[in-house]
Amino acid sequence: MTNPIQKTKSDKAGVEKKATSTDAHIDESIDKINDEKPSGLLAGIIERAIKTGLGRKKLNPSAVEVDVAKNMEKIHKSPTKLRLAFLGGGSFGTAMANLAARNGCDTTLWVRDKRTVKSMAKLQMNKKYLPGYKLDDRLKYSHDLEAAIKDKDIIFLAVPSLAFRETLKNIAPFLTGQSVVSLTKGMEKDTFALMSDIIKDELPEVNFGVMSGPNLAVEIMKNMPSATVIASESEPLRHAVQAALHSAFFRVFASDDIRGVELGGALKNIYAIAMGMAAAYDVGENTKAMLLTRSLAEMSRFGVEAGANPLTFLGLSGVGDLYATCSSELSRNYRIGNMLGRGMTIDAAVKKLGQTAEGVNTIQQVHEKATKEGIYMPITHALYAVIYEDKAALGVALNLMEAGFRSDVEFVMAHDHSNASLTAQMQAASDSGDDDDSSTNDNPDK
Ligand SMILES: NC(=O)C1=CN([C@@H]2O[C@H](COP(=O)(O)OP(=O)(O)OC[C@H]3O[C@@H](n4cnc5c(N)ncnc54)[C@H](OP(=O)(O)O)[C@@H]3O)[C@@H](O)[C@H]2O)C=CC1
Ligand SMILES: O=C(CO)COP(=O)(O)O
Incomplete structure (x- = not known):
C-alpha cells in the first residue's frame, strides 16, 4: 500500500x-x-x-x-x-x-x-x-x-x-x-x-x-x-x-455538557440568518440587541427541552458563537440572511454562497421539532414563514413585536399564567379593534 x-x-x-x-x-x-x-x-x-x-x-x-x-x-x-x-x-x-x-x-x-x-x-x-x-x-x-x-x-x-x-x-x-x-x-x-x-x-x-x-x-x-x-x-x-x-x-x-455545547453551535446559525436579514433592512442597534438576546432565550429554551444545561448557553459555545456569527459578514449564515433580506430566493442565495451554511437546514429541522413538541420558538417560526412560506418579512417582524407579554429570562422568572391572561386580554382587544392581515401562525402563549 x-x-x-x-x-x-x-x-x-x-x-x-x-x-x-x-x-x-x-x-x-x-x-x-x-x-x-x-x-x-x-x-x-x-x-x-x-x-x-x-x-x-x-x-x-x-x-x-x-x-x-x-x-x-x-x-x-x-x-x-x-x-x-x-x-x-x-x-x-x-x-x-x-x-x-x-x-x-x-x-x-x-x-x-x-x-x-x-x-x-x-x-x-x-x-x-x-x-x-x-x-x-x-x-x-x-x-x-x-x-x-x-x-x-x-x-x-x-x-x-x-x-x-x-x-x-x-x-x-x-x-x-x-x-x-x-x-x-x-x-x-x-x-x-x-x-x-x-x-x-x-x-x-x-x-x-x-x-x-x-x-x-x-x-x-x-x-x-x-x-x-x-x-x-x-x-x-x-x-x-x-x-x-x-x-x-x-x-x-x-x-x-455535550448537548448544550453542540446545540449552541447548531442553533446560532438560525439566528445568524435572521440577523443578516435584519442588517439588510438597516435596523438599529436596539433592534439587533433585542434579536440577539431573544435568540439566546430561544436557544436555551430549546436546549433545556433537549436535555442541555441552560447555563451552557452563557458560555463561548452559546452567547459567544451567537455574537460572532450574528455580527460578521465572514459568517456564511449571516451572508445567506443578508442576501434574503435583499430579495434573493433561498435557492439563489445558497447557490451564490457556494459553501456550507448549516442554518438553512437547521431552520427547517428546528421549526418542525418545535412545532411538534410545542416549544415556543417565535423567531425560528417567523424565519421559516419568510423563507419557506413566502410570508412578507415586514408583516412577520411586526407580528413578532406584537407577541404577548413574557418574562425576560424564564429560568429566573417563569412565564406564568398572569402573563398569559394579560396577553389574551390584549389580543382580544386588538382583534376587535383592527383587521390586520399580516399574520403568521405564531401563538405567543403556546
Ligand atoms: N468555517 C467556519 O468558520 C466554521 C465551520 N464550522 C462547521 O464545520 C463544518 C464544515 O464547515 P466548513 O469547513 O466551513 O465548510 P466548507 O463549506 O468550507 O467546506 C466543506 C468541505 O466539506 C467537504 N465535503 C462536502 N461533502 C463531503 C462529503 N460527502 N464527504 C467528504 N467531504 C465533503 C467539501 O469538499 P468539496 O470542496 O470537494 O465539496 C469541503 O472540503 C460545518 O458544520 C460548519 O458549521 C464550525 C466552526 C467554524
Ligand atoms: O460557526 C461559525 C463561527 O463560529 C461559522 O459560521 P458560518 O458557518 O455561518 O460561517
Whole structure:
C-alpha cells in the first residue's frame, strides 16, 4: 500500500519553489490579506506570541501530552506527540488542522478530492476555501481515509452535517481505538440527530467529544485571538484536545455538557440568518440587541427541552458563537440572511454562497421539532414563514413585536399564567379593534 503521507511530503518539498514564484493570482491574494493584517495592540500581542513560541512555552507541551497519553486508553508508542487526523478540507477543517500542525502535533488533513490534495500539498494553501493563507509546512494531506486515520490518537470531523454519518460509516472499518471529535455545527436532515447522536449510533464503542465556539475560520488564519469549547465525558480526551490546539492565539475551554455545547453551535446559525436579514433592512442597534438576546432565550429554551444545561448557553459555545456569527459578514449564515433580506430566493442565495451554511437546514429541522413538541420558538417560526412560506418579512417582524407579554429570562422568572391572561386580554382587544392581515401562525402563549 502506498503511504500518502510520505508522498505528499515529497510533493510539498518539490513544488514549494514553484508556488512562491509563479502563481501571480495567489501572490495578489496574499498581498491583499497582508494589507488587512491586524494593527496596533493586536499586532503587538501576535508579534510577541510568535516570538515566544506561540505561547505554548509555559504550558510545557510535552509534559501535558505525556500526562494525556498516560490516561488515554489504547494510546501507543510515542506519547510525546499527539497524532491527529482532520477529516474535511473546507475552511474550518483546514484552519483547525493548521493550528494543530503549528503546535507540533503530527497532523494529517484528509480531503475527499484527490486534485485538491495535490494542490494543497503543492501550494501549502487551500485555494478554494482559504485562498491567500499559507499553511504550516508540517501539515500533511491525504485523500486516503484509511491511511489518514491510521495510528492517530484523535480524529476530528469537519465535514458538513449532511456528510457526517457517511464519513463515520467510512472510517468505521479502520478504527483501532482512536477518539472522535465533531467540529460540525448542524443537525442531520430529517432525523433531527445531532452529531453526537450520530456518533453514538454508528460508533457506539468510541470515546468522543464535540468542539464548538466562536471560530470564524478566516480570523483564526489571521491569528486573531479566539477561543472554543471541547465537551466530552472523557477528561483525558478533553485534556488531549486542549493540549493539541491551545496556543497564544487560541484557547480551548472544557465542558461536560455535550448537548448544550453542540446545540449552541447548531442553533446560532438560525439566528445568524435572521440577523443578516435584519442588517439588510438597516435596523438599529436596539433592534439587533433585542434579536440577539431573544435568540439566546430561544436557544436555551430549546436546549433545556433537549436535555442541555441552560447555563451552557452563557458560555463561548452559546452567547459567544451567537455574537460572532450574528455580527460578521465572514459568517456564511449571516451572508445567506443578508442576501434574503435583499430579495434573493433561498435557492439563489445558497447557490451564490457556494459553501456550507448549516442554518438553512437547521431552520427547517428546528421549526418542525418545535412545532411538534410545542416549544415556543417565535423567531425560528417567523424565519421559516419568510423563507419557506413566502410570508412578507415586514408583516412577520411586526407580528413578532406584537407577541404577548413574557418574562425576560424564564429560568429566573417563569412565564406564568398572569402573563398569559394579560396577553389574551390584549389580543382580544386588538382583534376587535383592527383587521390586520399580516399574520403568521405564531401563538405567543403556546
Ligand atoms: N468555517 C467556519 O468558520 C466554521 C465551520 N464550522 C462547521 O464545520 C463544518 C464544515 O464547515 P466548513 O469547513 O466551513 O465548510 P466548507 O463549506 O468550507 O467546506 C466543506 C468541505 O466539506 C467537504 N465535503 C462536502 N461533502 C463531503 C462529503 N460527502 N464527504 C467528504 N467531504 C465533503 C467539501 O469538499 P468539496 O470542496 O470537494 O465539496 C469541503 O472540503 C460545518 O458544520 C460548519 O458549521 C464550525 C466552526 C467554524
Ligand atoms: O460557526 C461559525 C463561527 O463560529 C461559522 O459560521 P458560518 O458557518 O455561518 O460561517
